[in-house]
Amino acid sequence: MHKLRTLPWLLCLALLIAGYGCQSNPEGPSIELGVTQCHHCNQAIADLQWAASDESGGATRIYDDPGCLFATRRESPGTSEPLFQDKAGSGLWLAAADTWFATVNGVGSPAGHGWGAYASFADAQEAVTAGGGGRILRYEQASEVIGLPPQPGKTAAR
Numbered sequence: 001m002h003k004l005r006t007l008p009w010l011l012c013l014a015l016l017i018a019g020y021g022c023q024s025n026p027e028g029p030s031i032e033l034g035v036t037q038c039h040h041c042n043q044a045i046a047d048l049q050w051a052a053s054d055e056s057g058g059a060t061r062i063y064d065d066p067g068c069l070f071a072t073r074r075e076s077p078g079t080s081e082p083l084f085q086d087k088a089g090s091g092l093w094l095a096a097a098d099t100w101f102a103t104v105n106g107v108g109s110p111a112g113h114g115w116g117a118y119a120s121f122a123d124a125q126e127a128v129t130a131g132g133g134g135r136i137l138r139y140e141q142a143s144e145v146i147g148l149p150p151q152p153g154k155t156a157a158r
Contacts, residue, residue: 049086049116
Protein backbone atom coordinates (compact mmCIF):
# COMPACT_ATOMS: atom_id res chain seq x y z
CA MET A 1 0.00 0.00 0.00
CA HIS A 2 2.87 2.36 0.82
CA LYS A 3 4.24 1.97 -2.75
CA LEU A 4 0.93 3.05 -4.30
CA ARG A 5 0.87 6.30 -2.30
CA THR A 6 4.40 7.30 -3.35
CA LEU A 7 3.99 6.41 -7.03
CA PRO A 8 2.11 9.64 -7.96
CA TRP A 9 4.76 11.74 -6.21
CA LEU A 10 7.57 9.95 -7.99
CA LEU A 11 5.81 10.39 -11.31
CA CYS A 12 5.35 14.13 -10.68
CA LEU A 13 8.99 14.47 -9.67
CA ALA A 14 10.16 12.68 -12.82
CA LEU A 15 8.00 14.93 -15.03
CA LEU A 16 9.25 18.04 -13.24
CA ILE A 17 12.89 17.02 -13.68
CA ALA A 18 12.36 16.13 -17.33
CA GLY A 19 10.66 19.46 -18.06
CA TYR A 20 13.16 21.53 -16.09
CA GLY A 21 16.11 20.19 -18.05
CA CYS A 22 14.61 21.09 -21.45
CA GLN A 23 15.86 24.07 -23.39
CA SER A 24 14.00 25.75 -26.17
CA ASN A 25 14.56 24.35 -29.62
CA PRO A 26 12.71 26.63 -31.98
CA GLU A 27 12.55 25.62 -35.61
CA GLY A 28 15.11 27.54 -37.58
CA PRO A 29 15.09 28.41 -41.26
CA SER A 30 16.12 26.08 -44.04
CA ILE A 31 19.68 26.86 -45.11
CA GLU A 32 21.37 25.41 -48.17
CA LEU A 33 25.12 25.53 -47.48
CA GLY A 34 27.11 27.26 -50.19
CA VAL A 35 23.91 28.72 -51.73
CA THR A 36 21.95 30.64 -49.06
CA GLN A 37 23.46 34.10 -48.66
CA CYS A 38 23.91 36.23 -45.55
CA HIS A 39 21.39 39.09 -45.45
CA HIS A 40 24.07 41.51 -44.19
CA CYS A 41 27.33 40.72 -46.00
CA ASN A 42 26.01 38.61 -48.93
CA GLN A 43 28.53 35.80 -48.35
CA ALA A 44 27.28 32.29 -49.04
CA ILE A 45 26.72 30.45 -45.78
CA ALA A 46 29.38 27.75 -45.65
CA ASP A 47 29.24 26.65 -41.99
CA LEU A 48 25.90 26.18 -40.26
CA GLN A 49 27.36 26.37 -36.73
CA TRP A 50 27.76 30.16 -37.09
CA ALA A 51 24.29 30.82 -38.60
CA ALA A 52 21.62 33.15 -37.21
CA SER A 53 18.21 34.38 -38.35
CA ASP A 54 15.36 36.74 -37.62
CA GLU A 55 12.27 38.08 -39.36
CA SER A 56 11.39 41.53 -40.61
CA GLY A 57 8.12 42.39 -42.31
CA GLY A 58 7.23 38.71 -42.68
CA ALA A 59 10.49 37.83 -44.47
CA THR A 60 13.13 35.59 -42.91
CA ARG A 61 16.60 37.13 -42.80
CA ILE A 62 19.48 34.64 -42.57
CA TYR A 63 23.04 35.45 -41.50
CA ASP A 64 26.38 33.65 -41.72
CA ASP A 65 27.63 35.14 -38.45
CA PRO A 66 25.92 36.44 -35.26
CA GLY A 67 27.80 39.72 -35.74
CA CYS A 68 26.04 40.26 -39.07
CA LEU A 69 22.66 39.81 -37.36
CA PHE A 70 23.51 42.33 -34.64
CA ALA A 71 24.83 44.86 -37.17
CA THR A 72 21.66 44.54 -39.27
CA ARG A 73 19.33 44.83 -36.27
CA ARG A 74 20.96 48.14 -35.31
CA GLU A 75 20.02 49.51 -38.74
CA SER A 76 16.70 47.66 -39.17
CA PRO A 77 15.32 45.90 -36.09
CA GLY A 78 13.62 42.63 -36.82
CA THR A 79 10.06 41.79 -35.90
CA SER A 80 10.87 38.46 -34.29
CA GLU A 81 13.22 37.17 -31.63
CA PRO A 82 16.52 36.16 -33.26
CA LEU A 83 17.57 32.52 -33.48
CA PHE A 84 21.15 31.30 -33.33
CA GLN A 85 22.69 27.98 -34.33
CA ASP A 86 24.44 26.26 -31.40
CA LYS A 87 28.21 26.56 -31.96
CA ALA A 88 28.79 23.54 -29.70
CA GLY A 89 27.53 21.36 -32.55
CA SER A 90 24.21 20.15 -31.14
CA GLY A 91 22.39 21.19 -34.34
CA LEU A 92 19.83 23.07 -32.24
CA TRP A 93 18.50 26.54 -32.97
CA LEU A 94 18.62 28.67 -29.83
CA ALA A 95 16.20 31.43 -28.88
CA ALA A 96 17.97 34.68 -28.02
CA ALA A 97 16.96 34.55 -24.34
CA ASP A 98 18.66 31.14 -23.99
CA THR A 99 21.88 32.08 -25.75
CA TRP A 100 25.39 32.76 -24.47
CA PHE A 101 28.03 34.21 -26.82
CA ALA A 102 31.74 33.54 -26.67
CA THR A 103 34.73 34.75 -28.60
CA VAL A 104 37.69 32.40 -28.39
CA ASN A 105 41.29 33.52 -28.83
CA GLY A 106 42.49 32.65 -32.33
CA VAL A 107 39.09 31.46 -33.65
CA GLY A 108 37.52 33.51 -36.40
CA SER A 109 33.99 33.44 -37.74
CA PRO A 110 32.79 33.67 -41.36
CA ALA A 111 32.36 37.47 -41.37
CA GLY A 112 35.18 38.08 -38.90
CA HIS A 113 33.14 39.11 -35.85
CA GLY A 114 34.44 36.07 -33.95
CA TRP A 115 31.43 35.40 -31.70
CA GLY A 116 29.71 32.01 -31.54
CA ALA A 117 26.38 31.20 -29.88
CA TYR A 118 26.14 28.54 -27.15
CA ALA A 119 23.21 26.88 -25.39
CA SER A 120 24.72 27.29 -21.92
CA PHE A 121 27.35 29.19 -19.99
CA ALA A 122 29.14 25.87 -19.41
CA ASP A 123 29.42 25.23 -23.18
CA ALA A 124 30.74 28.76 -23.78
CA GLN A 125 33.18 28.45 -20.89
CA GLU A 126 34.42 25.10 -22.19
CA ALA A 127 35.14 26.64 -25.62
CA VAL A 128 36.94 29.63 -24.11
CA THR A 129 39.00 27.42 -21.80
CA ALA A 130 39.94 25.01 -24.62
CA GLY A 131 40.99 27.97 -26.78
CA GLY A 132 43.20 29.50 -24.10
CA GLY A 133 41.01 32.51 -23.37
CA GLY A 134 38.26 34.72 -24.69
CA ARG A 135 35.13 36.51 -23.55
CA ILE A 136 31.57 35.40 -22.70
CA LEU A 137 28.40 37.51 -22.87
CA ARG A 138 24.64 36.97 -22.40
CA TYR A 139 22.37 37.91 -25.33
CA GLU A 140 21.42 41.24 -23.76
CA GLN A 141 25.08 42.27 -23.44
CA ALA A 142 26.03 40.84 -26.81
CA SER A 143 23.34 42.79 -28.64
CA GLU A 144 24.97 46.01 -27.44
CA VAL A 145 28.57 45.28 -28.49
CA ILE A 146 28.82 42.54 -31.14
CA GLY A 147 28.90 43.75 -34.73
CA LEU A 148 29.78 47.35 -33.98
CA PRO A 149 32.14 48.95 -36.49
CA PRO A 150 35.66 49.54 -35.13
CA GLN A 151 36.36 53.03 -33.84
CA PRO A 152 39.75 54.72 -34.37
CA GLY A 153 42.10 54.02 -31.50
CA LYS A 154 39.83 51.38 -29.91
CA THR A 155 39.65 47.63 -30.17
CA ALA A 156 36.13 46.64 -31.26
CA ALA A 157 34.23 43.82 -29.61
CA ARG A 158 33.91 42.18 -32.96
